[in-house]
Amino acid sequence: MKSLFKVTVLAATMAMALNAQVFAEENAGKAAAAPAPAVSAEKKFDTDDQQAAYALGASLGRYMENSLKEQEKLGIKLDKTQLIAGVQDAFADKSKLTDQEIEQTLQGFEARVKASAQAKMEQDAKASEEAGKKYRDSFAKEKDVKTTKSGLMYQVEKEGTGEAPKDTDTVTVNYKGTLTDGSEFDNSYSRGEPLSFRLDGVIPGWTEGLKHVKKGGKIKLVIPPDLAYGKTGVPGIPANSTLVFDVELLDVKPTPKNETEANKPAEKPAEKSGK
Template sequence: MKLFHTLSILALATASLVSHAETTVKDSSYLPKKSKVSVKSDELTKVGYSFGYMMGDGNKGTATDLMLDAYFQGFRDAYVGNTPALTEEQIKQTLMDYQTRKETEYAKEIEALAKKNLEKGKAYLAENGKKTGVITTKSGLQYNVITQGTGKRPTATDTVKVHYEGKLIDGTVFDSSYKRGEPITLPLNEVITGWTEGLQLMPMGSKYHFVVPADLGYGEAGMTDIEPNSVLIFDVELLEINPKSDENK
């Protein structure tokens, strides 16, 4: 679900919400199975269809409860110069009120999702911590050794080169340097806390399996493809350590 922004809301100003129509996007019976016009008939018909399609595609998912016939009425009135059913001030206020309601609904959904994920994460960590070979640090980070290297360990100010795969507890892969076909180089003081702590445990040449609690990952905020309060699972292979240069110390 997309969180509404003022700009995108106002872009839908022609969708008059005072219509008495009961049909919404969710009512698929309203949508024609085939075009009512032959879009191959002439140039202007194709132009009209193309504009309409682009507007629909651009706003798809923006308002999941949009009344399509009200939208069409508003578009038609504005395009042909009919007297609008609402004043400009009413249109702006209607859409701002709608935005506020949607943002409130979204916040409640995120709060409920964060609470649910927190409980699921606690249960997962409790079970994982019982597995043979799993070590739980004071912070709550869990790890086990896949391959133990013999080189030195990085410090929190070092830059490292690693190969890794990141998963959610349901097995969904959300990031992988292996899939991209090349390792990544990054400073340990600019990554999630679980990585900053975990990589410092690894001698050069090691490969570890980490289970990162939400508060050591992306926390309540989450990020793209990662829900709030998600426990993260990583397989990380330490390839190189590049200490911070003297001029930057």
């Protein structure tokens, strides 16, 4: 019977290979500019297979070390000595546990991890909700801040000129997005690339908020969770987060009437960019 332990190690190895591929793709453009790393003249291995085996072991060790750190964040602290002993005993075919015991133990461990992760997620969501309310209460006292019926808060820094954008218009913006503690999760300025999208293709807080400025205008949006990502959140944005955006409306292009429905986006640009 194939034990869950063997399946776990295989999954870890596959994850490492995927991470290596992603890392290589992300850094492909940096290779030419970066100086070549120094290579030791000393020969460390007799064969390529020896070096490959060592590299795999080192990568697996790093993966396991990172996993232990992530589990510690959930309040679960595994004994590294026992982890290494388990690997050594498995290679020596001297495991202290049967395949059935290994599988049962890992199933119980998986249940503990899921329960701890759920508890932490709920705790973080509650903290985000409280921090968001506190921030919005404070922001409401600032000069020229307005709150709409939906709960959206905004502060116009520069009104701009022309007509305010409509739902079906395509807008081009530069923006910076942060959580209420100042943590930045998205920034088109840093990327050096403004974003264009149909106004009805983003989160409700943006669709409503950008109608309060015109081309060339600047606005600060404070968006409550129910107008952003609500109780689910997205990577980099915890559940129940209030989002803070500084937005510059660079351009507004009306969509021709005969193209309004044909060009309606099937996917919200905000879900790709982090808004």
